[in-house]
Amino acid sequence: MNDHKTDKFSQEIIKNALVAIGDEMFEAMARSSMSPIIYEVLDYSVGLTTKDGDLIAQGNGTTVFLGMIDALVKEIIEKFGAKGDIKPGDVFISNDPYYGTHLSDVALAKPIFHQGALVGFAVNKAHWVDVGGMAPGSFTPASTEIYQEGLQIPTMKVVDEGKVLQPILDLISANIRMPKESLGDFWAGVAANNVGAERLVMLYEKYGAEAMTTAMEGLLDYGEAMIAEELTKLPKGVFEAEDWIDDDGQGEDPLRVCVRIEISDETFKVDFTGSAPQALGPINHGRTALVAAVRTIFKALTNPQIPSNGGCFRALEIICPDRTVFTAERPAPVSTYWETMLYAEDLIWKAMAEHLPDRLSAGHVLSVCAFILSAKHPETDEDVILVQPLVGGWGAMSDRDGLNGQFSIADGETYNIPVEIQEARYGVRINQYALHNEDGGEGKFRGGKGVYLDYEILCDQAHFSGSFGRFKFPPWGAAGGAKGSSNYVELIRKDGSKDTREVYGKPSRVQMRKGDIVRCVTATGGGWGDPHERSEAEIADDLKNDFITKEQAARFYKRPYAAE
Known part of the structure; x- marks a missing residue:
C-alpha cells in the first residue's frame, strides 16, 4: 500500500x-x-x-x-x-x-x-x-x-x-x-x-x-x-431561440422546438418548455440524450479543451417537461433520434451565436445524414449492410468562411468510410464524391460547402433508408447572412434511355435495381454578414474553386459577372 x-x-x-x-x-x-x-x-x-x-x-x-x-x-x-x-x-x-x-x-x-x-x-x-x-x-x-x-x-x-x-x-x-x-x-x-x-x-x-x-x-x-472560470466570461442574461424540425417521418407537419437560456456567473440554465410533444415517428429521444446534447454545446461555449468529466457539468441545469420530443418515454420510436437531439444543441447555438461570434458559427449541416444501403455483394452474393454518417458544411463565422465537408456536432472526431473500403466490402461503385455549388450560405463570409456522394448499384436489386434532417428548413444564417442549402437524397433510376429522378428527405427502404444511382446531398452551412460585403478577391477565389458559378456571383453578390 x-x-x-x-x-x-x-x-x-x-x-x-x-x-x-x-x-x-x-x-x-x-x-x-x-x-x-x-x-x-x-x-x-x-x-x-x-x-x-x-x-x-x-x-x-x-x-x-x-x-x-x-x-x-x-x-x-x-x-x-x-x-x-x-x-x-x-x-x-x-x-x-x-x-x-x-x-x-x-x-x-x-x-x-x-x-x-x-x-x-x-x-x-x-x-x-x-x-x-x-x-x-x-x-x-x-x-x-x-x-x-x-x-x-x-x-x-x-x-x-x-x-x-x-x-x-x-x-x-x-x-x-x-x-x-x-x-x-x-x-x-x-x-x-x-x-x-x-x-x-x-x-x-x-x-x-x-x-x-x-x-x-x-x-x-x-x-x-x-468551467466555473469560463462561465464568468459568458454574456449574462436571458437568451431565446426557436426552430422547426422538418417532420417526424410519418408525414406529419413540422414540429416547433424552442429554448430559453439563463446565464449567471454560477449557473447555466436551459429550459426547453414549449417544445413539441412526443411524436408518432422515430425522431424522439429520451431525457438522457437531451443531457448529452446540452453537455456538448455547453462544453463548446466554455472550455472544450479540458478533458470531460462529471465536474465539468455541475453548473449546468436542464429543464424539460416529460413526454416531449426531447424527453420521450416508452414505447416511442427513437431510431432517428439525432434529428431532434441535434436541435437541442443547435437551439442553444442559435441563441448564442451572435453574442459569442469568436466561439460560434452560423448554422451547420446539423443532421448526421445517416445512410443505410442494403444489398447483395455482386461478387460473393453475401448480404451486406453499409451504414455511415455523411459530412456537410459548417456555418460561416464573423471573420472567416465556414468549413467544407465536416461531420455534424453530433459526430465529433468521426470519419467517413474510405471509398476503397466501401467499394470492396459492399460491392458498390462510387461515381462521385465532391463538394457541390448549390445555392445557399451566401454572406460576407460564406457557409462551408456540402457534398455530393453518388453510389451506383452493381447487384440486381438493393434498397436504402436514411434520415436527412434540414431538408425543409436549411441551416440558419447569422448577422444578415443567407440560409444554407438543404440535405436530401436523390435517386436516379435507369429506365432504358431515360433517367427518372426522385428526391427524399427521409427515405425508407426505397427499392433500387442494377444501374440505379443514389446521390446523397448534404447541406452548405449558413452565411455570416451581408453578402454584398464579400470582397472581390474572395468571390474570385470561390469562382476559381467552383464553389459558385458566374450566374450565382451575379445573383447573390450583385457583381457584374455574365451568367454562364
Whole structure:
C-alpha cells in the first residue's frame, strides 16, 4: 500500500493517467472491432467512472455519448447494487434507448475491483451495424413504435463473475442480421473495458486507495473549477431561440422546438418548455440524450479543451417537461433520434451565436445524414449492410468562411468510410464524391460547402433508408447572412434511355435495381454578414474553386459577372 503518496505532484500524475486510460481504451476498441462503422468511422465512445457512477475520463469518437456513460453506470448501481450483485468478472450490457440514443448503440460496462472493493467502472458504447427490427440497419423513418426498431436489451449481465452467459449471446445472434460482425464488436468492447480495468488497478496498486480517491475527487473538482472560470466570461442574461424540425417521418407537419437560456456567473440554465410533444415517428429521444446534447454545446461555449468529466457539468441545469420530443418515454420510436437531439444543441447555438461570434458559427449541416444501403455483394452474393454518417458544411463565422465537408456536432472526431473500403466490402461503385455549388450560405463570409456522394448499384436489386434532417428548413444564417442549402437524397433510376429522378428527405427502404444511382446531398452551412460585403478577391477565389458559378456571383453578390 502506498496511501502516503497524496502530494500534489502525485495527484497531477494520477489525474493525467486517468485521462490516458480513456485514450488507451479508445484505441483498443478501434483496433479489435470488426465493423467499419467502428474501426473506420469511430462511431463509439469509452470511459471510466467512479464507483458511484461519476464520469472521470472519456474517449470520444461521437460526442453524442457525452451524457450516457455515467447514466448507464448509475442505472447498474440502482438495479444491481442494492442486491449486492455487482461482482468481480461481471460484464453488463444494455441498449435501452431511453437511457441512451437508439437501439443500435450498445453499451458494455465492467465493474472494477481492487482488493475486493469496487473502485470504478469501465464503459463503452458503440454503434452495431444491425440489431434486428423491421429494416436492415435497424433504423428507418417508417417506424411508429420501439418494437419495430430492433432487439431491446434491458440492462443485464452478459458475463457473470467471469462466466459468459452464452444463452444471452445466442438470443442476440438469432435476432440480428449481421451476428458475426456485431458479436465481434461485442468482444472488442469487452477487450477495451478490460484494458481500462487493468490500467486502473495498476494505478491503485502503485498509489493506493487513499491517493486514488483523492485524485478522482480532485479531477472532478478541477473540471468544475475550470468551467466555473469560463462561465464568468459568458454574456449574462436571458437568451431565446426557436426552430422547426422538418417532420417526424410519418408525414406529419413540422414540429416547433424552442429554448430559453439563463446565464449567471454560477449557473447555466436551459429550459426547453414549449417544445413539441412526443411524436408518432422515430425522431424522439429520451431525457438522457437531451443531457448529452446540452453537455456538448455547453462544453463548446466554455472550455472544450479540458478533458470531460462529471465536474465539468455541475453548473449546468436542464429543464424539460416529460413526454416531449426531447424527453420521450416508452414505447416511442427513437431510431432517428439525432434529428431532434441535434436541435437541442443547435437551439442553444442559435441563441448564442451572435453574442459569442469568436466561439460560434452560423448554422451547420446539423443532421448526421445517416445512410443505410442494403444489398447483395455482386461478387460473393453475401448480404451486406453499409451504414455511415455523411459530412456537410459548417456555418460561416464573423471573420472567416465556414468549413467544407465536416461531420455534424453530433459526430465529433468521426470519419467517413474510405471509398476503397466501401467499394470492396459492399460491392458498390462510387461515381462521385465532391463538394457541390448549390445555392445557399451566401454572406460576407460564406457557409462551408456540402457534398455530393453518388453510389451506383452493381447487384440486381438493393434498397436504402436514411434520415436527412434540414431538408425543409436549411441551416440558419447569422448577422444578415443567407440560409444554407438543404440535405436530401436523390435517386436516379435507369429506365432504358431515360433517367427518372426522385428526391427524399427521409427515405425508407426505397427499392433500387442494377444501374440505379443514389446521390446523397448534404447541406452548405449558413452565411455570416451581408453578402454584398464579400470582397472581390474572395468571390474570385470561390469562382476559381467552383464553389459558385458566374450566374450565382451575379445573383447573390450583385457583381457584374455574365451568367454562364
